[in-house]
Amino acid sequence: MNERELLKLQKQLAFYEQLTALLNGVVKEKGEDIQNNEQYCDALKWKITRMIEEVYKLDILNDDFDLGSFVAQNIDATIERMKVQMDKPWLRDKLTLGLMGHFNSGKTTALNLIFDENFATRNRENTALATYLVYGNNTDKLTVVDKGGKSQVISLKDGELFDYAKGIRNFPFARIFDYLVKESQNKVLSNLTFIDTPGLSSTNEHSEPTMKAVSSCDAIFWFINLTESVTKEDLNFIKKNLADKPIYVVLSFADDVESLDGSKKVVCDIFRKENVDVKAYFLLGRDKEMQASFKKLVTSKLNEVIKEYEVYNPYAHIYALVLKFEEVVLGFQKALTEAHNELDHATDQIADTYKNSQNQYGSACNSCVSRLNNMADTFNNRCSGATFCGGASGAMASDFNGVVSALQRMGEAYDRIDFQKLVEYGQKIGQMGELQSKINRASEVLAEIKEIKSIFED
Ligand SMILES: Nc1nc2c(ncn2[C@@H]2O[C@H](COP(=O)(O)OP(=O)(O)O)[C@@H](O)[C@H]2O)c(=O)[nH]1
Ligand SMILES: [Mg+2]
Structure with a gap:
């Protein structure tokens, strides 16, 4: 074995020893x-999604309302964020x-500069995990959290295990873990948390920690190596994943380009053309003066940003949505009730109207009957037992005429009975039944909404 091979073996051995110590370390279980x-959170998600489905089924939302994407964007993503905030x-x-941004675009360098940290920066992929820089006093330790949420406090030295630079071989091992947490006493961090991501890489696997961090971020510092300018991947990622987040762009390697203004203009033009709204640009380079001004500019911008953006509150977001749905259903129920009352x-x-025309027919019938009775009376009084005489025949003739015209009026009254009204009546009663069942459905949905609201109001 030659000296080089021996050295390599020794390095590997040191790595495995360190790794063994880490794996034997004290692991804090994910808390109950x-x-x-x-x-x-999962139960809440289920309940709210069901409520939205029920509102959707009432058929009162806009035609272009897409249930799937609405729930994904507004409920799934928000509740995930809620979980993350509870977890972290x-x-x-x-x-x-x-x-x-891409790996090697100066992200970690910038973080070190702004917060006087000392994270490893190398000119190849290095940080395998996302690193959270947070406010706290334990500045000489790191916390590493695995994918199951278990955490372990390790020394800064052991934190180096997670660097690519320790050998690409180490990389799969780092993948058991989810992220690292480093505490800092910098005052800015009492209002802010930074997530330094490994960055985008040509393979999906390496980009995963970056993708995962997106949903936890309120704003993004996007890094662009000015010597490479904006790439298709940059634009794709920004458009696909960061469309609704404020973006600040850091142009790194600023002293490595021939014409700084020209290169910067190219980037600005591309973003403008692609409708990416960049809130501010910062220049970063190796030059000490440039670094000092970068630190100054970013720090003052961060103080503005703290004031400018409200801290994302998933509860408030969901509560506002629930209130909106309640308003829509209440409006729907009100309109239905009004329509129901009108029909009533x-x-x-x-x-x-129908009863009136029927009453008229009834009284025409009655009058006809009384005319017939008159005739019977006339016959009994004047004609029975008497020879048929002129006076009686005159009385009978007038009775007959009376009966004929009464029958005529009866016929007319019958014609006036509006049977169409009966049909209309039946139809309207049917419509009322339908409205009533929708009103009842809306009441049930409103009861569900009320129950969800009470969760938030407690
Ligand atoms: N010339 C120059 N080198 C830089 C600049 N920013 C970072 N670097 C170097 O580029 C390499 C990668 O930087 P790093 O901060 O680790 O990139 P990250 O992968 O985005 O975190 C390191 O060697 C840095 O020293 C810069 O603005 N100018
Ligand atoms: Mg880095």
């Missing part, structure tokens, strides 16, 4: 409260800024 929180106390009530009034009128 966190597991309960997650179950709570350092994201709670803080604005979260993500450092993103109309059917009463139809019934009155």
Whole structure:
């Protein structure tokens, strides 16, 4: 074995020893409260999604309302964020800024500069995991959290295990873990949490930690190596994943380009053309003066950003949505009730008209009967037992005429009975039944909404 091979073996051995120590270290189980929180979030998600489906079924939302994408964007993503905030106390009530862009674009260098940190920066992929820089006193330790939410406090030295630079071989091992947390006493961090991501790489696997961080970020610092300018991947990622987030662009390697103004203009023009709204640009380079001004500019911008953006509150977001749905359903129920009342009034009128015409027919019948009775009386009084005489025949003739015209009026009254009104009546009663069942459905949905509201109002 030659000296080079021996050295390599020794390095590997040191790595495995360090790794063994880490794997044997004290692991803090994911707390029961966190597991309960997650179950709570899942139950809430289920309840709210069901409520929205029920509102959707009432057929009162706009035609272009897409249930699937609405739920994905407004409920799934928000509840995931809620879970993340419950899981990760350092994201709670803080604005979260993500450092993103290609690997090797100066993200970690910038973080070190702004916060006087000392994270490893190398000219190849290095940080395998997302690193959270948070406010706290334990500045000489790191916390590493695995994908199951278990955490472990390690020394800064052991943190180096997660660097690519320790050998690409280490990389799959780092993948068991989810992220690292480093505390800092910098005052800016009492309102902000930074997530330094490994950045985008040519393979999806390496970009995963960056993708995962997106949903936790309120705003993004996007890094562009000015010597490479904006790439298709940059634009794709920004458009697909960051469309609704404020973006600040850091142009790194600024002293490595021939014409700084020209290169910067190219980037600005591309973003403008692609409708990416960049809030501000910062220049970063190797030059000390440039670095000092970068630090100054970014720090003052961060203080503005803290004031400018409200800390994302998933509860408030969902509560506002629930209130909106309640408003829509209440409006729907009100309109239905009004329509129902109108129909009720109309059917009463139809019934009155019909009854009226039927009453008229009834009284025509009665008058006909009384005419016939008159005739019978006349016959009994004047004609029975008497020879047929002129006076009686005159009385009978007038009775006959009376009966004929009474029959005529009866016929006319019958014609006036509005049977169409009966049909109309039946139709309207049917419509009322339909409205009533929708009103009842809306009441049920409103009861569900009320129940969800009470969860938020407690
Ligand atoms: N010349 C020059 N080198 C830089 C600049 N920013 C970062 N670097 C170097 O580029 C490499 C990658 O930087 P790093 O901050 O680790 O990039 P990250 O992968 O985006 O975190 C390191 O060697 C840095 O020293 C810059 O503005 N100018
Ligand atoms: Mg980095």
